[in-house]
Amino acid sequence: VHSALKKAFESVPFAVGMNNHMGSKVTSDLRSMRMIFESIYGNEPGLLLKGQRPIFLDSRTTAKSVVATVASEQGVFFLERDTFLDNDDERASILAAIDEAVGLSSKRGYAVMIGHVWSQELAGIVAEIYPQLVNKGFRLGTLSELAEMIAAGEE
Secondary structure, eight states: OHHHHHHHHHHSTTOOEEEOTTOHHHHTOHHHHHHHHHHHHOOSTTOTTTTOOOEEEEOOOSTTOOHHHHHHHHTOOEEEOOEESOSSOSHHHHHHHHHHHHHHHHHHSOOOEEOOTTOHHHHHHHHHHHHHHHHTTOOOOOHHHHHHHHHHTOO
């Protein structure tokens, strides 16, 4: 696990974290997640990204995710996906997913949305409605920005 993660981070030197978008088996397995978090956040020699605290985003591709449990055990900060924007590439479905995220953001201060770069419909809708969201006080940001806001208590 450690060598695979090391190779992955070395291949993307500007990475600020990782997620499990296609890793439901791993994120539902306590042993695997413990090994991953120990490799990334532990104190053993050869630690990945030594001195850095990478962001872990749980895409929640399974209801059986143990990421929150292991993160709590190890004192690791992580984020979870709240909404998939384009599970269905239909305009009405995408707008409903965005509305769901906006509602959550209104209550909690933020929402983590995941969309796919291949979705032309999603890109068009976001470009179309973004000015309206800004006028209502919302903004899109990066996970790094969100992590900093949460750490500073600025949700």
